Each structure stands twice: as C-alpha cells, then as structure tokens.
Amino acid sequence: MVSHSELRKLFYSADAVCFDVDSTVIREEGIDELAKICGVEDAVSEMTRRAMGGAVPFKAALTERLALIQPSREQVQRLIAEQPPHLTPGIRELVSRLQERNVQVFLISGGFRSIVEHVASKLNIPATNVFANRLKFYFNGEYAGFDEMQPTAESGGKGKVIKLLKEKFRFKKIIMIGDGATDMEACPPADAFIGFGGNVIRQQVKDNAKWYITDFVELLGELEE
Numbered sequence: 001m002v003s004h005s006e007l008r009k010l011f012y013s014a015d016a017v018c019f020d021v022d023s024t025v026i027r028e029e030g031i032d033e034l035a036k037i038c039g040v041e042d043a044v045s046e047m048t049r050r051a052m053g054g055a056v057p058f059k060a061a062l063t064e065r066l067a068l069i070q071p072s073r074e075q076v077q078r079l080i081a082e083q084p085p086h087l088t089p090g091i092r093e094l095v096s097r098l099q100e101r102n103v104q105v106f107l108i109s110g111g112f113r114s115i116v117e118h119v120a121s122k123l124n125i126p127a128t129n130v131f132a133n134r135l136k137f138y139f140n141g142e143y144a145g146f147d148e149m150q151p152t153a154e155s156g157g158k159g160k161v162i163k164l165l166k167e168k169f170r171f172k173k174i175i176m177i178g179d180g181a182t183d184m185e186a187c188p189p190a191d192a193f194i195g196f197g198g199n200v201i202r203q204q205v206k207d208n209a210k211w212y213i214t215d216f217v218e219l220l221g222e223l224e225e
Contacts, residue, residue, distance in 0.1 A: 007211045008222055010192045016171045017098055018162060018190065019091075020178030021109035021116050021132070023199045025123070026085035030111040031065055037079050038069045058110060058155040058182060059148070062133070066146060073141040080118050087122060088198055090216030095123045097223050105129060106165065108158050110182060131161045158186035177219075184209060194219070 022029045035044035047056075047065050056064075095105050105125055109116045109132040116132040134147040146153065151160040162174055166189060176183055176190035179197060184205050187193035195209030198216065206212055213219065 004211060007192050007194075010173055010175065012222055014103060014173045014175045014191075016104040016106065016165060016169070016174045018106040018108050018158075018165075018174060018176045018186075019095075020158075020176075020180065020183045020196075021107050021119060022111050023179045024177065024183075024196050025088060025091050025107065026119055027088055027199050028085050030085065030109075030115045031069070033083060033085070034071050034076065034079055034112075034115075035065070035069050037075050037083070038071055040068050043068055058157065059153055062110065062146070062153060066135075066143070070143045071135065072143055073135075073137045076112070076114055076135065080115060085115065085119055087119070088216065090198075090220065092123060094216045094220050095125065097220060099124065101223065104169070104171070106131065106161075108132075108152065108161050108176075108186075110152055110157070155182070156185060158182055159189055162186055163189045179205060181205065 019025050029048055032041065032045045032048055035041045044065050047061055098105050106129045107116055107120055107125060111132055113130065113132040113134050116130050117127050120127060120130050131152055133150050133152050136144040136146060138144045151157040151164070154160070158176065162176065165171060166174060173191045175192050175194060176186045177194045177196055179195070179200055180202055181204055184193050184195065193209060195205045195212040197206055197212060197214045
C-alpha cells in the first residue's frame with residue numbers, strides 16, 4: 001500500500017500527468033452540454049450519472065446517449081462557439097507550472113475530441129497530447145456515429161492510453177487525475193491516482209482514492225515545496 005507521503009513524492013517527481021476533462025479540467029460534462037443544445041438534456045444526464053458511477057459499461061452508455069442526442073456537426077460547433085466549457089479554477093496555473101517543470105501533460109477523455117481540443121488550446125496543451133472520442137458525420141453534417149476504434153470508447157480505455165504512453169515515451173511515473181470511476185480504474189497502469197471533487201463528488205471515488213482533493217491549489221502547493 002502506498003502511503004499518502006509516498007503519493008505526494010510520486011506527484012512531485014512525475015514525468016507525465018494525465019487529466020480527465022469533464023468535471024475535472026472543465027466544470028461541465030461535455031456530453032450533457034451537447035444534450036442541452038439538442039434538447040434531450042434530462043434523459044442523457046441520468047444516463048451520464050449511471051455511467052460515471054460505474055453501473056453501465058462505458059461503451060454501451062456512450063452508444064446509448066449518442067443515439068439519443070444525434071448531434072450534428074453544426075450543433076457541436078454551436079456548442080463550442082456559444083457555450084464554451086468553463087475551465088476549473090486553478091487548472092490553468094497547475095498545467096502551466098507542470099509544463100515549466102518539463103512534465104508532459106495529457107488530456108484523456110471519454111468526451112469528444114472537438115470539444116477537448118478546444119480546452120487543450122486554452123491550456124497550451126498540444127493536440128497530440130489529447131486522447132478522446134471522435135464523432136463521425138455524414139457529408140451533410142448529420143450524426144453518423146463515433147469512432148469505435150479509439151481506446152477511449154471502451155471501458156478501461158484510459159488505462160490503455162496510459163499503457164500506450166508508457167511504451168511510447170518510456171515515462172517512469174505517470175499520475176492520473178480525475179473525478180470518475182473510469183479515471184480511478186486507470187491506476188494501474190498509472191503509478192498513482194488523485195481523485196478530484198472540485199466540481200462534482202462521486203462517492204465511490206471519494207471513498208476509494210488514497211489522495212482526494214477538491215481544489216487544484218492543493219497540488220500547486222505540492223509543487224512549490
């Protein structure tokens with residue numbers, strides 16, 4: 001069992017930090033915001049709640065919700081233009097501090113690449129460091145499904161991405177930070193998991209994470225020491 005002080009040392013000396021996006025780096029759940037624009041908010045947010053609690057396999061929940069939303073390309077673009085996601089307080093400073101220390105920062109999300117890339121650009125994270133699901137559209141812009149080959153489309157997908165990063169870049173210590181069950185399950189292969197409850201508290205994560213924070217200021221403080 002890793003002690004809290006060992007976890008803090010791991011974070012301090014990490015060569016890569018991976019963040020979940022929805023309800024972690026941003027305040028919203030992207031899929032719920034998309035559902036609002038498409039007029040099916042209530043049904044979808046209930047499905048999201050069940051999926052985040054780990055009650056439904058991720059891919060099944062994603063397929064089910066997208067079948068209900070049927071977002072067009074135009075609706076996705078409208079969401080980014082009219083209701084862009086709000087960054088969680090402290091994340092900009094934390095990412096910037098990690099980058100100053102030459103720590104690689106990645107965004108690993110079960111959300112959608114078009115939205116996550118918009119978030120990444122706000123944080124000066126290159127698009128190559130983004131792993132998320134790709135929506136597919138027909139020539140007329142109508143919804144045509146999602147790319148089921150992306151690792152993030154599967155249950156356990158975040159762990160697969162971290163394994164891939166370790167193999168590709170030979171990272172020795174990778175930290176995963178997120179609010180949901182899918183983030184916690186990515187450790188291992190992540191060397192440590194930090195639960196985040198600054199936007200929403202998932203009881204299962206709060207109860208089981210060895211290190212649980214509700215404000216990114218706490219992690220910034222760890223890097224100052």
